[in-house]
Amino acid sequence: MDRLMNKSSEIDKVWNEVTSKISLTKDIYLGTSTSSSSTATTQQQQYIKSNRIVECTYKTSPLTSVISKVDQVDIKELEISDFLLHWYIDNIKIYFNNHLCREFWEYFGGLGKVDGLLLKSTIDYDDKYNTHFINAIEVFNKKKKKIKKTIKPISILNDDDDDDEEEEEMEEEEEMEEEIEEDEQHGDLSQMERSQTSMIEMSFMNESFTDINTKEIAFINLCIKLNKLNFIIISEDIFTTILLSKITENIEKKCKDVFDKYLLKSIIKWADNIIFKWLSIILLRDGQDSTDFRARGQDVFEQWRNRMEFSIYDNFSQQRISQLFDMIVQFPDSTPALEDLAVCYQKIPIQKSLIASLVRQFKARLLHPGANTNDIITQFISTIQAMKLIDPTCFVVDAVGHPIRTYLSQREDTIRSIISSCTDEESDIYADFCQVDQDTDHTTATKGDHICDGDIDVYIDDYADQDQGQDQQSSKTKKKKQWQPATKESHPTLQIQKYKDTITSLVNIYDSTDLFVNEYRLMLSQRLYAMTNYDDIDKEIRNVELLKLRFGEHSLQSCEIMIKDIQDSKRLNQQISKQFKQSNFSSLILSNLFWPTFNKNEEFNYPQNILDQMENFNKEYQKIKAPRKLEYHKHMGFVELDIEINGNITTLTVSPIHASIICLFESKEILTLEEISNELKMKSDLVKRKIIYWINQQILIEFERGVYKIVTSDKDKDDDDDQEEGFGQTDSGTTQAGEEEDVDSSANKEKEEEQWNVVENFVIGMLTNFKSMPIDRMHNMLTMFNPDVYTSSMTDLKQFLTRLQNQDKIELSSGEYKIKK
Amino acid sequence: MKVTIRKWQTVSSWHWDVSEECCGICRMQFDACCVDCKMPGDDCPPVWGACKHAFHMHCILKWLNSNQQQCPMCRSNWEFVTTD
Numbered sequence: 001m002d003r004l005m006n007k008s009s010e011i012d013k014v015w016n017e018v019t020s021k022i023s024l025t026k027d028i029y030l031g032t033s034t035s036s037s038s039t040a041t042t043q044q045q046q047y048i049k050s051n052r053i054v055e056c057t058y059k060t061s062p063l064t065s066v067i068s069k070v071d072q073v074d075i076k077e078l079e080i081s082d083f084l085l086h087w088y089i090d091n092i093k094i095y096f097n098n099h100l101c102r103e104f105w106e107y108f109g110g111l112g113k114v115d116g117l118l119l120k121s122t123i124d125y126d127d128k129y130n131t132h133f134i135n136a137i138e139v140f141n142k143k144k145k146k147i148k149k150t151i152k153p154i155s156i157l158n159d160d161d162d163d164d165e166e167e168e169e170m171e172e173e174e175e176m177e178e179e180i181e182e183d184e185q186h187g188d189l190s191q192m193e194r195s196q197t198s199m200i201e202m203s204f205m206n207e208s209f210t211d212i213n214t215k216e217i218a219f220i221n222l223c224i225k226l227n228k229l230n231f232i233i234i235s236e237d238i239f240t241t242i243l244l245s246k247i248t249e250n251i252e253k254k255c256k257d258v259f260d261k262y263l264l265k266s267i268i269k270w271a272d273n274i275i276f277k278w279l280s281i282i283l284l285r286d287g288q289d290s291t292d293f294r295a296r297g298q299d300v301f302e303q304w305r306n307r308m309e310f311s312i313y314d315n316f317s318q319q320r321i322s323q324l325f326d327m328i329v330q331f332p333d334s335t336p337a338l339e340d341l342a343v344c345y346q347k348i349p350i351q352k353s354l355i356a357s358l359v360r361q362f363k364a365r366l367l368h369p370g371a372n373t374n375d376i377i378t379q380f381i382s383t384i385q386a387m388k389l390i391d392p393t394c395f396v397v398d399a400v401g402h403p404i405r406t407y408l409s410q411r412e413d414t415i416r417s418i419i420s421s422c423t424d425e426e427s428d429i430y431a432d433f434c435q436v437d438q439d440t441d442h443t444t445a446t447k448g449d450h451i452c453d454g455d456i457d458v459y460i461d462d463y464a465d466q467d468q469g470q471d472q473q474s475s476k477t478k479k480k481k482q483w484q485p486a487t488k489e490s491h492p493t494l495q496i497q498k499y500k501d502t503i504t505s506l507v508n509i510y511d512s513t514d515l516f517v518n519e520y521r522l523m524l525s526q527r528l529y530a531m532t533n534y535d536d537i538d539k540e541i542r543n544v545e546l547l548k549l550r551f552g553e554h555s556l557q558s559c560e561i562m563i564k565d566i567q568d569s570k571r572l573n574q575q576i577s578k579q580f581k582q583s584n585f586s587s588l589i590l591s592n593l594f595w596p597t598f599n600k601n602e603e604f605n606y607p608q609n610i611l612d613q614m615e616n617f618n619k620e621y622q623k624i625k626a627p628r629k630l631e632y633h634k635h636m637g638f639v640e641l642d643i644e645i646n647g648n649i650t651t652l653t654v655s656p657i658h659a660s661i662i663c664l665f666e667s668k669e670i671l672t673l674e675e676i677s678n679e680l681k682m683k684s685d686l687v688k689r690k691i692i693y694w695i696n697q698q699i700l701i702e703f704e705r706g707v708y709k710i711v712t713s714d715k716d717k718d719d720d721d722d723q724e725e726g727f728g729q730t731d732s733g734t735t736q737a738g739e740e741e742d743v744d745s746s747a748n749k750e751k752e753e754e755q756w757n758v759v760e761n762f763v764i765g766m767l768t769n770f771k772s773m774p775i776d777r778m779h780n781m782l783t784m785f786n787p788d789v790y791t792s793s794m795t796d797l798k799q800f801l802t803r804l805q806n807q808d809k810i811e812l813s814s815g816e817y818k819i820k821k
Numbered sequence: 822m823k824v825t826i827r828k829w830q831t832v833s834s835w836h837w838d839v840s841e842e843c844c845g846i847c848r849m850q851f852d853a854c855c856v857d858c859k860m861p862g863d864d865c866p867p868v869w870g871a872c873k874h875a876f877h878m879h880c881i882l883k884w885l886n887s888n889q890q891q892c893p894m895c896r897s898n899w900e901f902v903t904t905d
Contacts, residue, residue, distance in 0.1 A: 529832065557859060564860060585829050591861045592834035593853050610829055625863075627838040636832035642825040656831065666824045710822050 239304075243275055244311055251315050259327050259334035264316060264343055271312050279304055310348060317344035321354050325361040331382040335389065342390045354390075355399045362400070367407040373417045377506065380404045384505050405509045415519040418506050423523075423543050503550065517555045518596075520547065524559055525596050528566050529588070529636065537566060558594040565590045576620045585613040588637070589621070589630065604634060604682035606656065607663040643699060645712060652697070657682075657690050662699065665710055673706040756800060758789045763804070764819065772816040775801065837867050839875045845894050846880035855879045871900040 250270065255263050280301060320327070320341045327334040344350060366379055380401065387397040408414045507516055524540060531537065541563055548556045566588065573586045605611065618630050639659035643650045654662075660680055664671060676691075677684040691708060694700040700708050759782060766773060766781060773781075779797055782790040792800075801817060804810045811820045837851040844867065847855050854865035855877035868878045874894045876884075884893055892899050 532828075532830075561860060568862070584826050585831075587831040587833045590832065590834045591852065592836075593850060594861070595834075610826075613829075614831065621835075625835065628835045629838050630833045630835055632831055632833045634831070637830045639829045640827040642823075642827065644823040644825070651827075656829070659826070659829070663824055663826075666822060669822070712822075 239279075240307075243279070243308060244315075247271070247275065247308075247312055248315050251312075251319050255316070255319050255337075257323070257326070259323075259330055259337040262336045262340060264340035267312060267316060268309075271308070275308060275312075276305055279308065313344050313348045314350075317341060317348065317350045318353070320344070321350065321357045324354070324358050325365055328379060328382045328386050331386045334386070338386050338389045345390050351391075351396065355396060358400050359403055362403055367403060373408070373411050373413050374421065376404065376408060376411075377414070377417055377421065380408065381502050381506070384502070401505070408509050414509065415515060416523070418509075419516065419520050419523055422503065507550075513551050513555060517547075517551060517559075521559055521562070522596050524562060528562060530638070531566070537563060561591055561594040565594075572621065572624065575624065576617055579620055580613075580616060585610070585617060587614075587617060587630070587632070592631075604657060604660065604680045604686070606634065606660050610660075610663075645699070645710065650697075650699070654693070657686075658693055661687065661690060662694060665700065665708075669712075670707060670709040673708070676708075755789050758786065759792075759797075759800065760804065760809075762786060762790075763801070763817075764809070767810060767817060767819045772813075772818040774816050778817070835862070839867055840873075841875060844877045844880055845874065846876050846884060849877070851875070851877070869902045870897075871902055872897045 251267060254267065320337060324341075327337050331338070345354070366376060383400060383404065384397050387400055388394065390396060507513060510516065524544075527540065528537075544556055544559045544563060547559070569587065569589045572589060577586070606614065614632065621630055622628065635655070635657060637656050638653055639656055640651070640653050641659055641662070643652065643662065661676060664676060664679055673684050673687055676682075677687045680687070691700060691702075695702060695708075698711055701711050702708050762782060762785070763778060766778060775794065775798060778801075779794050782797070801810065801812075805812060808820055810817050812818075835852075839851045841851075843850050844855065849855060851867045852861060854861040857879055858865040866878050867875045868881060869875045870881075870892050872892045872895050874892050876893070881893075881899070885899060890899055891897060
């Protein structure tokens with residue numbers, strides 16, 4: 001209590017000081033003005049003149065204006081004026097923030113009457129402010145009668161009409177004081193408490209009080225005063241901060257996570273109805289009829305309005321950009337939001353921030369190892385479509401898509417995902433894939449750099465057409481002079497071409513289409529190998545035809561040949577099987593140059609009866625298609641077979657190598673590893689690897705090391721594994737896959753082994769020639785002379801040499817290797 | 822145990838039974854087709870001359886049509902040899 005009292009008396013003291021100082025300056029001012037002229041007109045001029053000073057100086061900085069004034073008066077005044085000015089600004093700020101702003105906000109946020117102006121309450125009936133306002137009105141109405149008696153007519157404050165600014169300024173402060181005090185009065189009527197509070201404590205005022213009318217009038221009066229003084233200009237940053245915070249708040253509240261509605265229009269409408277109304281009250285109601293004032297007010301209003309509008313677009317687009325990633329994820333449901341953003345894109349320069357922000361979001365949320373390639377591709381496609389909405393010239397698409405493209409091109413499974421989604425009838429891309437623009441020329445669409453040349457040529461040709469009739473030489477030089485290299489941005493056709501449709505943009509991830517065609521060939525070959533039902537081939541034919549439209553006839557020639565091979569094989573197989581009355585043997589006859597290279601695998605033989613059939617088939621083929629012969633790729637193909645054990649029939653589809661093994665057991669129940677490998681002419685370790693499949697299928701069991709027998713009883717089954725009965729076709733996929741991996745890794749191992757054999761020979765050769773060598777020299781020699789085979793590091797070599805040492809082939813003495821004798 | 826093979830599908834590739842790998846005229850492999858053809862195999866077969874030299878049929882016909890009647894390899898008179 002004491003503290004408050006002290007403070008208030010302190011402030012009173014300062015205040016008195018300030019007033020006296022101000023009146024001093026006023027005197028000086030008035031003195032100069034009266035000395036120059038005593039007529040009313042000159043006073044008017046003086047007034048306007050000084051007004052101008054204030055206006056232009058306040059625009060730059062309030063402080064400098066004070067200085068400039070004080071310069072004419074007294075240098076000591078500076079401190080006081082400075083203090084005064086800050087005090088003034090602070091007060092306005094506090095007053096706005098704590099009193100007017102909030103309630104007025106509530107007032108204008110909802111429906112209501114502002115000085116005879118009916119605000120249409122079309123905006124957002126569900127707006128929170130609305131209900132707040134209604135509550136406020138109710139509270140107010142209840143309290144109104146009680147309060148009414150105590151309200152002093154505020155309009156009294158409006159009576160003064162002094163031409164001197166300094167005076168006004170002072171008065172203004174006084175008014176403020178009074179207003180504030182008045183508010184306090186309404187807040188709590190006790191005189192006791194009132195005396196305890198001081199004008200500076202107004203920020204602690206009771207906020208729950210909602211006497212809107214009083215405050216409105218007070219506020220409008222204040223605005224009028226401010227306007228008269230041109231002080232509205234220095235209050236600009238206060239108003240701007242308040243309005244901007246309101247705009248940001250409103251945009252954030254309305255737009256956050258809402259992508260499926262057009263919001264820009266409603267926000268502009270909201271601004272028109274609320275922000276600009278508010279602004280017009282502040283700026284245009286100057287209470288004077290002077291046209292000069294009105295015009296100036298109008299000017300300022302327009303200026304502010306434009307600035308605010310810009311801020312609205314800016315805020316809105318920033319909000320949208322910050323959630324652009326989510327919008328793209330939800331595309332096409334987020335189309336309204338994107339179109340709103342497109343409007344902003346046209347109005348204000350957001351291109352750079354949009355690109356930067358989106359690229360940042362992509363890097364953080366999409367382009368990391370955790371993301372599925374398919375998801376990235378989907379997002380990439382959505383991005384292209386979404387960005388096309390915003391910028392039809394595709395410049396943004398290109399800038400934003402670039403990091404995704406670069407990232408995708410580094411992923412190994414990208415092409416595969418693209419191709420499989422292209423050919424998967426259920427995916428969205430498939431529809432795009434089927435929709436080929438017949439008019440476009442494929443060569444330009446697929447070869448980016450050629451487009452550029454082509455277009456520039458067109459440009460020059462056009463130019464030449466214009467110059468027709470003129471001297472050829474002069475037109476040429478003119479052309480040369482006027483020609484300018486096309487910038488990236490000024491060449492939109494290039495980008496548009498690149499993102500013409502989904503497939504083109506996907507294909508453009510890579511520099512050439514060959515990669516795609518090759519990958520497609522591989523996938524097609526795998527599908528064709530596994531094809532049991534030839535009816536499916538129509539689908540493949542269709543796909544190839546579609547691809548042909550896109551990539552050109554030539555690049556898909558081998559795919560066509562592949563399909564033709566399959567069709568021919570079908571016909572031939574039918575023809576030959578008629579001859580032999582055998583239906584279970586067939587062969588795909590391929591034109592081997594046009595299929596992906598058949599990887600060479602381990603040699604092995606089929607069971608004898610199959611070999612016989614093969615031979616017959618071969619003979620028959622040679623008869624029909626002489627002079628041609630067939631070469632079998634024994635590890636390829638598949639076998640469908642039934643295995644019957646004790647009346648239980650299991651149907652399986654297996655590779656020929658598995659089938660060959662199991663066929664041997666038909667004649668003999670127990671076979672050793674050696675017997676199998678001899679019979680099938682295959683390496684025993686391969687047999688071992690392949691036989692695991694049958695053990696997993698619980699058809700065979702290794703009952704002794706290297707000896708296998710058929711599982712004939714349940715007892716055997718139990719011994720074998722705790723595996724449930726559910727073997728059969730369902731399992732085959734997984735076990736086979738597991739085994740295939742096994743094969744791959746073993747193939748790698750073998751390759752490595754081969755490499756080391758070469759290295760060993762080379763090492764032995766070196767050591768024979770040089771007698772003894774240190775390891776680093778050996779390493780250098782190997783790297784130099786066997787760059788293809790030798791890719792290991794020195795540590796690998798060291799390990800290898802140690803192995804040779806253990807095998808007693810070489811020895812190490814004093815850091816140099818020698819051949820052991 | 823009884824194993825019934827329902828279907829045994831093998832994969833094979835065809836080759837022309839020619840001693841050389843490439844056609845002497847177009848330098849394309851016989852298993853591929855000549856430069857003017859698109860489909861290998863029946864559409865673009867090799868032919869043999871009496872001199873045992875083989876060329877794509879289309880290639881040698883083009884050669885013969887240009888009023889050269891010798892084998893392009895050995896300059897002996899060209900005669901078609903029909904196989905089988």
